[in-house]
Amino acid sequence: MRSYVDAFSPYWHPVAFSSELTAVPLPVHLLGTELVLWRTGSGVAVTHRRCAHRGADLSVGVVTPEGLRCGFHGWTYGSDGRCVRVPSQPAAPIPARARVSAFQATERYGLVWVCLSPEPAAPLPEWPELEDGALATVPLPVLEWDVAAGRMIEVVLDVAHLSFVHEGTFGNPEQPEVLPYEVERRATGVGARIVYPALAPATDGMPPRVDRTTLTYDVTLPFAAKLAFKPTLFYVHTVYAIASPLSEEKMRCFYFASYHPRLRNHFPDMFVKSELAILEQDRRTLEGVRPRAQPLDFASEVHTPADRLPIEYRRGVIALRLGKPVDGPAPE
Structure with a gap:
């Protein structure tokens, strides 16, 4: 390896x-x-x-x-x-x-x-929607965490943690079940679509409400994740997380969102405030996970079908470490 x-x-x-x-x-x-x-x-x-x-x-x-x-x-x-x-x-x-x-x-x-190599092994992620002028974008301050870049991307893909780690932001602790879903493995990464019963915050004296939000994941290996959120009755917005490996146990993440231009007057401030709160919940959890480096197998962990997306992503990373095709037979 x-x-x-x-x-x-x-x-x-x-x-x-x-x-x-x-x-x-x-x-x-x-x-x-x-x-x-x-x-x-x-x-x-x-x-x-x-x-x-x-x-x-x-x-x-x-x-x-x-x-x-x-x-x-x-x-x-x-x-x-x-x-x-x-x-x-x-x-x-x-x-x-x-x-x-x-x-x-x-x-x-x-x-x-x-x-850092004379010849790149793959092109940049292809996100044409960020270049055609149809969407607006807003960046977050750069995130610097004591955790592997791959660990960061795994948590972005981990729907099972939402109801627990993100209680108080959008997580729904009353509905933690993850229904079966499919994962697409491809030569450049993985993808999936999962519906999550997000808990929309209370507003104008009304209690929080459940909003069945469609989460569409698109990962470009090794460390770039695109995640689109489509609430039931609202515009879609998409976050982009690209973890840059400082070392095997430390990363900087460049994180931003695209959104409908009609939301320009309100969305940027709202997004930055809410997303920083969500990411702080992830940071506290991830920096306590051991090992900080992304594991190269699954022997020390116990998984369930709810973990399939981060598992398939990790298999892709392991394939890169082994020099094997990402969409070939799954590494054990």
Whole structure:
């Protein structure tokens, strides 16, 4: 089985919202690697964060027309990682080893994505509805949790926990039964549609009411989940959770929602407040789970049919670790 870093380095992972990347370099972490991002005339450059000269932090450097200039001695690096200027020896040839590792970066859905391998193993998630102008979006502050990226996605997919962990937000503790449902396994991930009797909050003096909400799950491996909520008598809104692995036991999650433009005046504030409360309930639960790393089998756990969606998702992750097709025979 491949190591965690080797298995997931060939995939695109988000490292920042595009809005975070301004005229100054931005330090980020991905899969145990220190990186620095900066804007160029043609897009985003990303390299290792430490200067090849004396190990200085390039994220406190300066972006120039030539590239990223180190704040320690002024060595300047192009977007390909090669040093293009050594101010202390302007007439001397620049040593061939004067370079830092450079990686691929791209922007989509308001995020900066990085791949640590020369060739990505898969494309970015396909969410065209976020680019055709038909929907509005609202982001949450970046979530940084002491838990594996895969654990985060598993909880997004876990309908059985809703009635317990999310009591007081939308969970319905009086109706915890999960009725049978089907899971679609495909080459890029998994999907399912499940109806949950969500408990709508009390309003205008009226008691809470049950709203049979259709939950449509669409997961792109390794760590991107799209979940559409369709209440009985309301517009659909969709959340997007992309967990970026800092290490095998720690992640940052970029989380946002799309919604009908008619809700623009009210939905953003309401969504951010309610979703942060829901995610805090998940964080408290997940950070207490052991191991923090996503298990590579099912031997230490006991499952029921209600757990089928997170189980099939984990099987997909295990297949990636084994180098096997995701939609092939299920790994044991």
